[in-house]
Amino acid sequence: MxxxxxxxxxxxxxxxxxxxxxxxxxxxxxFHASTRKLILPPEPQTIQGTMNDPAPIPTPHPSHGSYHWTFERLVCVGLIPLTVAPFAAGTLNPVMDAVLCSLLVLHSHVGFQASIIDYFPTRRVPKTASFMNWLLRGFTLTTAVGLYEFETNDVGVTEAIKRIWKA
Structure with a gap:
């Protein structure tokens, strides 16, 4: 049966x-492996050097590696008190709002940039990676200008969140 x-x-x-x-x-x-459904083009099938050659070591750069990681962590940790303080203390300080918005934009930019680096590697799809990076920069700039306008010409982010929460 x-x-x-x-x-x-x-x-x-x-x-x-x-x-x-x-x-x-x-x-x-x-799981069907078919060449018709490739998302990225295949990698080049060439070998550089011989099997006895050491792997090339990239030149160190201060904006990559541990400095970059430390900067990301400082931005993340800085967002915690800036997110809680306006609601716990009950103060509406425009400087605190501006710093909060700046860190939110920076945090979002760094996160999306990491996604672009992971999903669109420059060595495989250089034109797409470049396009996505420019698209990210445009959206980051648009978001920053929009938040600036909202902070200066309207009630601000924390007051808007308070009003929505109480509605």
Missing amino acids: ASLMRQSCLSALRTPLATRNVAGISQVVA
């Missing part, structure tokens, strides 16, 4: 990916 049920359920899924096993029951391939 179970094999008949399995056979009838799987026969309903007959797709180009379906195959038959030894017993003649149709099965669907779960």
Whole structure:
């Protein structure tokens, strides 16, 4: 009974990916590796040097590595008191709002930049990576200008959140 049920359920899924096993029951391939569905182009199939050559060491740069990681962590940790303080203390300080908005924009930019670096590597898709980085810069600038306008010409971020919370 179970094999008949399995056979009838799987026969309903007959797709180009379906195959038959030894017993003649149709099965669907779960993970199909096809060149038609490549998201990124294949990497170049060349080897630089010989197998006895050491791996090249990149030149150190102060904005990468531990400095970059430390900067990201300082921005993240700085957001915690700036997010809690306006609501706990009950003060509306425009300087605190400006610093909060600046760190939020910076934190978002760094996070999206890390995603672009991970998902669009420059060595594989250089034009797409460049386009995505410029798109990120444009959105970051637009967000920063929008928050500046909201802070100077309207009630500000913390007051807006308070009003929404009490509504």
